[in-house]
Amino acid sequence: MFKFKKSLLFILTSLTLVLLLSGCTKKQPEPISKEGLFLGTFCKITIYDEASRDILEKAFDRIEKIENKMTINKSNSEIINVNSKAGLDYVKVSPDTFYVIKQAKHYSEISSGKFDVSIGPIVKLWNIGTDKARVPSAKEIEDKIPFVDYKNILLNEKENKVMLKKKGMIIDLGAIAKGYAGDEVERVLKENGVEHAIINLGGNILTLGSKPDNKNWRLGVQNPFDSRGQHLGTIEVSDKSVVTSGIYERYIEKDGKRYHHILSPQNGYPVDNSLASVSIISDKSIDGDALSTTTFALGLEDGLKLIDSMENVEAIFVTKDYDIYITPGLKNNFKITNEKFKLKN
Ligand code: ADP
Ligand code: MG
Numbered sequence: 001m002f003k004f005k006k007s008l009l010f011i012l013t014s015l016t017l018v019l020l021l022s023g024c025t026k027k028q029p030e031p032i033s034k035e036g037l038f039l040g041t042f043c044k045i046t047i048y049d050e051a052s053r054d055i056l057e058k059a060f061d062r063i064e065k066i067e068n069k070m071t072i073n074k075s076n077s078e079i080i081n082v083n084s085k086a087g088l089d090y091v092k093v094s095p096d097t098f099y100v101i102k103q104a105k106h107y108s109e110i111s112s113g114k115f116d117v118s119i120g121p122i123v124k125l126w127n128i129g130t131d132k133a134r135v136p137s138a139k140e141i142e143d144k145i146p147f148v149d150y151k152n153i154l155l156n157e158k159e160n161k162v163m164l165k166k167k168g169m170i171i172d173l174g175a176i177a178k179g180y181a182g183d184e185v186e187r188v189l190k191e192n193g194v195e196h197a198i199i200n201l202g203g204n205i206l207t208l209g210s211k212p213d214n215k216n217w218r219l220g221v222q223n224p225f226d227s228r229g230q231h232l233g234t235i236e237v238s239d240k241s242v243v244t245s246g247i248y249e250r251y252i253e254k255d256g257k258r259y260h261h262i263l264s265p266q267n268g269y270p271v272d273n274s275l276a277s278v279s280i281i282s283d284k285s286i287d288g289d290a291l292s293t294t295t296f297a298l299g300l301e302d303g304l305k306l307i308d309s310m311e312n313v314e315a316i317f318v319t320k321d322y323d324i325y326i327t328p329g330l331k332n333n334f335k336i337t338n339e340k341f342k343l344k345n
Contacts, residue, residue, distance in 0.1 A: 028212050032056065038063045039178050040073065040129065041202025045185060048196035048212045055192045059185045063201070066184060069097050070177045072120065072170065073130075079171055083120065087167025090156060098160040100173055100180050100286070101153065107176070107290040108150035110306070114297040115290065116265035120170025121147045125268070128261040129250035135259060141268035148265045175245075175262075179289025182206045182241060186285075203228055203244060206285050210238040223338060224248040224277035224318055232318065233336040241285035245292035246277025246318070262296050273299040274319045280307075281314040281330070291315075300325065 033046035034056040045059050069078045078093045082101075085091050093101070104117035121144040125136040152165035164171065178201045185199045186208050197208040198217065207217045216238050220231030224246040235242070250261040251270075260270045278295045282288040291313065295303030300317050307315040307327055316334060317325040323344045326334050336343060 034060060036060055036063075039067050039071075039181060039201060040174075041178070042200075043202065044198075044200045045189075046198045046200075047189065047194050048198075049194055051192070051194055055189060055194060058192065059188045059199075062184050062188050063181050066096060066177065066181045069094055070100060070173045072172055072174075079173060082162050082164060083170045086164035086169040090154070090159075090161040090163040092159060092161050095160060096180075096184075098155070098157075098162065100176060101162055101171065102155060102157075103180075103286055103290060104171075104173060104176050105150055105153055105155065107294050111294045111298055113150060113265055114271075115175065115294040116148055116150050117171055117173065117176070118148050118150050118153060118164070118169055119263060119265050120172035121168065122263050122265070122268045123172050123174065123261075124170065126252075126259070126261070126263065128252055128259065133252040135252070135254045145266075145268055148268075175293040176286060176290045178202055178204050179241070179243060179285040179287070182285035182289075203249070204285055204289060205242045207237055207240055207242075220337075221279050221316055221334070222246070222248065222277065225322075232324075232338045232341045233316075233334055235281065235316075235330065235334050237281060239283070241282050241288040242279060243282075243285060243288035243292045244277055244279040245296045246275075248277065262293060264297070271297050274321070275300055275303070275317060276320045277318045278303060279316040279318075281316075283312055287313065 029050040031046050031048045032051060032053060033044060035044045043063060045056055071077045072079055078097045082091045107115045108117055125140055125144060127133045147166055147168045152169060154163045154165060182199050182201050182204050186206055189197050189208055195209045196212045199206040205219060211217055216236035218234050218236050219242055221233045221235060222244045223230045223232040245262060247260040251258050262271045264271050275296055278292050280288040280292045295306060298306060303317060307313055314327045314329040322341045324341050325345050
């Protein structure tokens with residue numbers, strides 16, 4: 001009897017303790033978020049911790065600063081300064097801009113110019129993604145090709161100075177600046193104590209930490225045949241950048257033909273290979289952004305080879321035939337949710 005009472009007492013106290021503890025467990029705070037149009041696209045930051053809205057303001061200030069330094073679509077910026085001194089002089093830029101140009105040049109080098117950050121003259125002819133978009137003539141394209149060559153970007157590391165060797169050259173950071181902005185937003189959030197957040201810069205996603213319940217975030221992988229937000233599958237990640245480049249987002253149509261915005265520096269026309277999109281999963285978003293464009297331009301075989309040679313980078317290649325190729329690190333992670341697509345490796 002005594003024994004029974006004792007164990008009953010034990011059960012009761014444990015039960016109260018459990019109830020008390022669960023009563024004490026902090027409720028998950030409501031996420032806070034902010035949206036805005038920056039870097040030519042829709043941006044949204046969502047913080048899942050107890051946090052002040054000031055942090056969101058700081059994060060958007062950082063995006064705006066980066067845009068103002070690196071854009072070629074406003075009346076002035078550091079990159080516009082560099083471009084306007086092409087063939088004439090070195091221009092001093094901020095460490096931000098120097099770093100992004102240097103990274104962009106690196107990706108131009110490792111892709112032997114399939115990615116080329118000096119593609120500006122060709123981008124300006126097509127203007128895809130703006131209201132001035134058009135299909136230029138073959139002659140116009142031919143005339144601009146000689147101005148595209150990353151080897152003619154001269155960097156002075158000591159003084160953060162950049163010079164374009166030929167007059168008429170134009171640097172365009174459109175394939176990489178959003179990635180850098182994502183990394184910088186992540187840094188600002190972390191410095192302000194944020195542990196769980198989602199940064200979405202025009203479809204470039206950066207997950208900061210895990211979900212508040214310590215599980216991975218489940219992200220949708222963009223379906224390249226559909227508008228943004230339509231998924232072909234899912235992956236689970238924490239603390240990763242997920243960036244997709246493809247034919248789905250910015251394009252124009254003329255005479256029944258679609259022209260998308262990733263252009264060949266060699267022939268000046270939209271890259272035409274078997275690929276519809278590439279998604280890159282990496283630690284830093286600057287790498288993911290550069291690599292999604294780079295591997296798209298390289299094509300399936302060379303793109304896969306490049307990613308296989310890199311550590312901590314995974315990729316999902318989607319072809320125009322709805323075939324999907326993934327890197328080994330995604331084998332037990334990536335799941336197809338749209339049955340039109342078939343995993344081929
Ligand atoms: P998005 O910015 O739409 O997410 P990307 O990151 O793939 O897509 O970048 C595409 C942009 O990069 C183009 O709009 C253009 O400014 C630039 N670009 C186009 N072709 C190339 C290329 N071969 N190498 C480097 N940059 C490119
Ligand atoms: Mg890119």
